[in-house]
Each structure stands twice: as C-alpha cells, then as structure tokens.
Amino acid sequence: MNDRVSSGALLDVRDLRTEFTTGGGVVRAVDGVSWDVRAGETVALVGESGCGKSVSALSIMGLVARPAGRVAGGQILFKGRDLLELPEDDMRRIRGREIAMVFQEPMTSLNPVLTVGRQITEACEIHLGHTEAQARARAIEVLRLVGIPDAERRLRQYPHQFSGGMRQRLMIAIALSCSPDLILADEPTTALDVTIQAQILDLMKELSRSFGAATLIITHNLGVVARYADRVNVMYAGRIVERGTAREIYANPRHPYTLGLLRSVPRLDEPKRERLDPIQGQPPDLTRLPRGCAFAPRCAFAIERCRAEAPPLQSVGGSHLSACWVAQDLPQRSALSPQPSGDGEEIPSSRAQRGISR
Amino acid sequence: MWRFVINRFLLMIPTLLGVALIIFLLLRVIPGDVVEAKFMSGEGSGASAEVLAAERARLGLDKPVWEQFAIWMWGVVRLDFGISMWTGAPIGDEIALRFALSLQVALMATVIATLLALPLGVLAALKQDTWIDYAVRIFSIAGLAMPSFWLGILMILGFLIFFRWVPPMVYTPFWVDPWQNLVQLIWPALAVGYRYSAVATRMTRSSMLEVLREDYIRTARAKGLWLKLILVRHALKNAMLPVVTVIGLEFAFLLGGLVVTEQVFNLNGLGLLFVQAIARRDYTLTQALVLLVASAFIVVNFLMDIMYAWLDPRIRYR
Numbered sequence: 228m229n230d231r232v233s234s235g236a237l238l239d240v241r242d243l244r245t246e247f248t249t250g251g252g253v254v255r256a257v258d259g260v261s262w263d264v265r266a267g268e269t270v271a272l273v274g275e276s277g278c279g280k281s282v283s284a285l286s287i288m289g290l291v292a293r294p295a296g297r298v299a300g301g302q303i304l305f306k307g308r309d310l311l312e313l314p315e316d317d318m319r320r321i322r323g324r325e326i327a328m329v330f331q332e333p334m335t336s337l338n339p340v341l342t343v344g345r346q347i348t349e350a351c352e353i354h355l356g357h358t359e360a361q362a363r364a365r366a367i368e369v370l371r372l373v374g375i376p377d378a379e380r381r382l383r384q385y386p387h388q389f390s391g392g393m394r395q396r397l398m399i400a401i402a403l404s405c406s407p408d409l410i411l412a413d414e415p416t417t418a419l420d421v422t423i424q425a426q427i428l429d430l431m432k433e434l435s436r437s438f439g440a441a442t443l444i445i446t447h448n449l450g451v452v453a454r455y456a457d458r459v460n461v462m463y464a465g466r467i468v469e470r471g472t473a474r475e476i477y478a479n480p481r482h483p484y485t486l487g488l489l490r491s492v493p494r495l496d497e498p499k500r501e502r503l504d505p506i507q508g509q510p511p512d513l514t515r516l517p518r519g520c521a522f523a524p525r526c527a528f529a530i531e532r533c534r535a536e537a538p539p540l541q542s543v544g545g546s547h548l549s550a551c552w553v554a555q556d557l558p559q560r561s562a563l564s565p566q567p568s569g570d571g572e573e574i575p576s577s578r579a580q581r582g583i584s585r
Numbered sequence: 586m587w588r589f590v591i592n593r594f595l596l597m598i599p600t601l602l603g604v605a606l607i608i609f610l611l612l613r614v615i616p617g618d619v620v621e622a623k624f625m626s627g628e629g630s631g632a633s634a635e636v637l638a639a640e641r642a643r644l645g646l647d648k649p650v651w652e653q654f655a656i657w658m659w660g661v662v663r664l665d666f667g668i669s670m671w672t673g674a675p676i677g678d679e680i681a682l683r684f685a686l687s688l689q690v691a692l693m694a695t696v697i698a699t700l701l702a703l704p705l706g707v708l709a710a711l712k713q714d715t716w717i718d719y720a721v722r723i724f725s726i727a728g729l730a731m732p733s734f735w736l737g738i739l740m741i742l743g744f745l746i747f748f749r750w751v752p753p754m755v756y757t758p759f760w761v762d763p764w765q766n767l768v769q770l771i772w773p774a775l776a777v778g779y780r781y782s783a784v785a786t787r788m789t790r791s792s793m794l795e796v797l798r799e800d801y802i803r804t805a806r807a808k809g810l811w812l813k814l815i816l817v818r819h820a821l822k823n824a825m826l827p828v829v830t831v832i833g834l835e836f837a838f839l840l841g842g843l844v845v846t847e848q849v850f851n852l853n854g855l856g857l858l859f860v861q862a863i864a865r866r867d868y869t870l871t872q873a874l875v876l877l878v879a880s881a882f883i884v885v886n887f888l889m890d891i892m893y894a895w896l897d898p899r900i901r902y903r
Contacts, residue, residue: 290803319809320809322806322808327807327808330800330803330807332800335799335801336800336803338801338805339897341818341819349814353809353811353814385899387898387899
C-alpha cells in the first residue's frame with residue numbers, strides 16, 4: 228500500500244534483501260524490507276535476536292560479512308544516492324563521516340592496544356583532513372560532550388581502563404566525532420547494566436538532537452522504543468510486520484507479534500501481573516520459512532488464510548501499517564491485561580481514527 | 586613498567602639456580618664419569634685403579650658432591666666456569682667462538698624467518714581460501730616437512746651441480762672479514778630460517794584471521810578507514826602477540842646449536858660441542874653449556890615479556 232510517504236527521506240531503504248549462504252542453505256536474514264529515516268528523527272527497528280535488524284544496519288554500512296553474506300537486492304538510498312551502487316572507496320568516505328555506527332558490545336568493539344585518543348582522532352584525520360592538533364581538540368570536545376571528565380588525561384588511556392558504560396560513551400564519541408547525519412545504534416545498551424542503560428539512551432537522544440543527526444536505534448526492548456523513538460518498525464523473520472509511530476505501536480499494536488512483545492516486557496506503570504507472558508515457540512528457521520505468514524505457527528490468532536498466504540504490509544489507519552490478515556480483529560492491548568490501565572483511554576480515539584480512514 | 590621489568594629480571598635468578606642444580610645432579614647420576622671415558626676406552630683401556638683415583642683427585646671429583654657443587658657455583662658467580670675436564674682448556678675459550686657462530690646463525694635465521702613469515706602470513710590471511718593462500722600454505726608446509734639439514738644438503742648439491750661452486754667451508758669471524766663470513770653463513774641461516782619461517786607464517790596467518798574477525802576491526806571499518814591503515818594500525822599489533830612467542834622460542838632453541846645442520850655446512854657450532862661434551866662426560870663443559878642455553882632461553886623469554894608489554898597495554902598496566 229502506501230509504503231513510501233517519504234520522498235524527502237534521509238535514508239530510504241527499499242525492498243532490501245540480504246542473504247547468508249550457510250551449510251543448511253540460504254538464510255534470508257533480511258527479506259524484502261522497506262523503511263526510511265527522515266533527517267533528525269529517531270526510528271526504531273525492533274525484534275527478537277536473529278530477526279534481521281543488525282544485518283539491516285550492516286547492509287547499510289556495507290559491512291555484511293563476506294563471502295557468506297551478501298546484499299541480494301533492493302536499494303539503499305542515502306541522500307538520494309544508492310549506497311549499493313557506490314564504489315567501495317566512495318562508500319568508505321561515507322562510513323564514519325556521514326553514517327556512523329555504535330555497536331552492541333562496547334567491551335570488544337574498541338581496540339585494546341590503541342589509546343582511546345588514537346581511536347577517536349583517526350576518523351577526523353581521514354575524513355575531515357584534520358591535523359593531529361585539530362583532531363585532538365575535537366576528541367577532547369566530543370569526550371566532554373559524552374560526559375567523560377578529565378578528557379585530556381583520558382585520551383592517553385587504553386580501553387581496559389574504562390568501565391562498560393564509559394566504553395559505550397567512547398563508542399558514541401567516536402560516532403559523533405565527524406558530525407554524521409545518521410547514527411546507526413545497534414543494541415547500544417544491551418551489554419550494559421540497567422542503571423547505565425537509561426543514561427546512555429538519554430545521552431544519545433540529547434546529542435542527536437543537538438547535532439541534528441538522525442538515529443536508527445536497533446533494539447529488542449520495546450521499553451526503549453516507547454521512550455526514545457519517533458517511529459517504530461517491528462521486524463520478524465527478516466520482514467517488517469508492523470510500522471507506526473511509537474504511540475500507535477505501544478497503545479494500539481495491530482500485529483500479534485507486537486502484542487506478544489509488549490506482553491513479555493514488565494511494566495512499572497501497570498498493576499502487577501501474576502507473571503510475564505513470553506511468546507510461545509521459537510523463531511522460525513530462516514532457511515525454511517513457511518509459505519504463509521512466518522509468525523503463524525506461534526500465533527494465537529492465526530486463521531486458515533495465515534498459513535496459506537503471506538499477508539502484505541498494509542495500512543490499519545493512516546501511516547500505521549501491519550502485515551496481518553486479522554489486524555482489525557485483534558484484541559485491544561488493554562483487554563489483554565488483567566486490569567485495564569491508563570493507556571486504554573487512547574484506544575477509542577485511535578479506533579475512531581481508523582474508522583475514518585476506512 | 587619499570588617495576589614489571591625489575592620483577593621479571595629478579596625472577597631469572599631462582600630459575601637459573603634450579604637449572605644449575607638439576608644438570609649438576611643429572612650428570613652425576615648417569616653412569617660413568619670423565620675419568621672412565623678418558624682411560625677406559627680405546628688404547629688407554631686397562632689403566633690401574635690408582636691412576637683413575639689420582640686423575641679424579643686432580644679434577645676434584647673425590648670431594649663430596651655438595652662441595653663440588655659449591656665450588657662450581659662460587660665460580661659461576663664470579664663468571665669463572667673452570668676448565669674443561671677433557672681438554673684442560675678454560676671453558677670460556679672452548680665456548681666463546683662457537684657461541685658467536687651459533688648466535689650469528691640464529692640471528693640471521695630469525696631475520697630471514699621474520700621477513701618471510703610476516704608478509705606471507707598477512708597475505709594468506711587477507712586472501713584466505715584463494716590460490717595465494719594455497720600457494721603460501723604449500724610453501725610453508727614444505728618448509729615444515731623438510732628437515733633443515735636435508736635442505737642444506739640439497740643446497741650444497743645444487744650449487745655444485747649448477748654453479749660448480751660450494752660455500753666456504755672454513756669459518757671466518759664476522760669481525761675479520763664480514764663478506765667472507767656472510768657468504769658462508771647465509772646458507773645455513775636460509776636452510777634453518779625456511780623451516781623456522783614456516784611455523785611463524787602459519788601462526789601469523791591464523792592469528793591474523795582471528796584478529797580480523799574481532800569486533801574492533803569492524804569498528805575500524807565502520808569509521809571509514811583504509812584497508813591498509815586497518816591492517817597496520819588495528820590488526821597487526823594485536824596479531825603479533827602469539828607470533829612473538831613462536832619467533833622467540835625458536836630463536837632460543839637455535840642458540841643451543843644445531844647438531845646435524847652444523848655438520849652439513851661444516852660449522853663448528855655449539856651443537857657439536859654439546860654432543861661431544863656429553864659423550865665424554867665432560868662435567869664442567871656440559872654444565873657450562875646447559876647453563877648458557879638455559880640463560881639464553883630465560884633472556885629471550887624476558888625480552889619477549891617486555892615485547893608483550895610493549896605491544897599490549899593490558900599487560901603493561903597490570
């Protein structure tokens with residue numbers, strides 16, 4: 228349907244397909260996925276591990292591990308240019324300069340034998356032609372921005388002298404050093420203590436706002452999404468199953484998988500439930516996807532049609548999209564909770580909206 | 586850093602003491618002694634018990650074992666290793682020239698091996714599973730499979746057959762005539778260095794492959810660095826750690842001399858001296874040689890530790 232409302236998008240991913248050849252066959256890690264990020268906005272890519280979210284980010288960076296992995300099709304339009312068509316050296320100029328990436332594992336993503344200063348300054352030296360002194364000044368500046376005190380001394384230290392949270396700040400500092408237009412944050416807080424997670428996310432939100440950088444945040448945590456993302460894409464088995472604003476996704480999920488994700492997350496603002504409801508079953512084997520909807524085998528709402536025919540991603544109200552045959556018949560989120568909670572009040576209005584658009 | 590160096594240095598003393606004690610006792614446990622070896626074999630056999638006892642007294646072998654050890658140790662502390670029990674020449678004179686030769690061959694072989702191994706190993710890792718990788722693999726496995734003395738024989742035969750030339754067979758010290766010296770020693774160094782490089786190439790390749798899969802290499806690529814910079818700055822230093830170990834241990838091993846390869850090239854190195862000393866039960870000479878080789882191992886290990894610390898700040902700051 229109206230999949231692309233995004234003529235002026237900063238990043239426009241169209242029908243991206245990334246495959247890995249393994250002993251067990253071809254894994255379609257990303258299977259015809261389209262989404263976009265507009266300048267300055269924060270978009271989330273949500274899903275379980277192995278659903279293709281990290282591979283999506285690596286595809287954009289051109290860093291999919293070869294020779295096993297390859298981008299098999301689609302377009303990645305960044306500022307109107309297709310990154311998949313660019314020669315390697317042009318792509319190299321974009322990496323770190325225009326699109327920067329923050330990785331999941333701050334403990335292993337920094338080089339243990341190089342000083343922190345060296346690792347921050349090298350991108351500026353290469354992309355911006357900074358002299359050593361200029362790059363150093365810039366490094367001190369970004370270290371202060373990410374909240375690392377005593378920057379001059381810290382620059383001469385090595386990664387092992389920093390804690391996990393501090394190292395993720397370093398990764399963010401590296402990503403920010405060349406003032407990129409887009410930051411891809413791949414599970415930036417997964418490896419960190421819960422108390423540090425919020426700090427890092429707040430920092431990223433604040434910095435991307437002050438830099439005017441757009442952010443793609445990849446996570447399995449819908450709590451993160453609610454707080455930090457403007458728009459959300461929910462991925463399952465290499466495809467997008469639901470898309471909408473954070474509010475739409477959170478208050479009125481229209482895909483059984485999203486519903487399941489929400490119900491498996493503990494919430495402090497809801498009355499205590501007896502226990503969390505995990506999603507039953509396992510993510511599917513990507514080499515042998517079922518003919519119909521990939522989620523159907525685990526879905527409590529599946530009908531005959533779900534197993535025969537894969538549902539397209541279509542509107543369930545404005546820009547809120549869902550790939551589900553029974554999207555309109557799903558229960559409201561609050562109806563699933565033992566006791567209706569505060570966000571139940573929004574549902575009538577969104578239902579009314581849907582009525583209008585239909 | 587300095588505390589680390591000094592600690593390491595002080596640890597060498599008990600190690601050497603242990604080596605000295607063990608070799609001293611071992612030599613006295615094996616049957617026969619230098620006096621028997623001298624008089625009981627060949628023409629002199631049948632010497633009377635008095636002659637043997639007199640000779641033992643002359644060499645100090647009639648004293649209690651602990652006293653012999655104390656005398657030896659006191660000498661070692663003053664860097665006086667005594668005289669050879671077989672030839673009567675001072676140990677220092679027996680060893681010095683041969684050690685110089687073995688040291689030079691070992692150094693040259695190490696340089697050759699390193700110059701071969703690093704580029705080949707890195708290249709093979711970068712071109713993994715291509716014909717370049719296979720070619721490097723065949724080259725290095727051939728080096729592992731061929732004993733260096735045999736390669737030495739092939740070299741000499743090859744020179745003879747194709748060039749009607751043989752390398753000089755008489756040792757000239759480097760300080761007498763550097764050119765003559767190098768023309769002689771380059772061949773054993775090559776024969777030994779090839780095998781040596783094979784081990785180091787394999788290690789460089791696998792270590793490099795491992796490092797290239799590390800997360801921080803992906804980070805470096807995500808920064809938009811050139812491949813060359815990623816290799817030199819981010820990968821090589823990390824990949825060098827296990828390679829340094831292999832090169833260092835092999836070097837220390839070479840310092841002990843090479844029995845057969847030395848024969849092939851008619852070199853009078855430590856290897857031959859070692860074999861003779863043990864066969865003759867030349868206690869003082871064997872002890873000095875073992876102590877020398879052990880010291881070489883310990884010093885090389887010490888240098889490797891310092892190299893590690895230089896390469897890896899996590900060790901330096903512990």
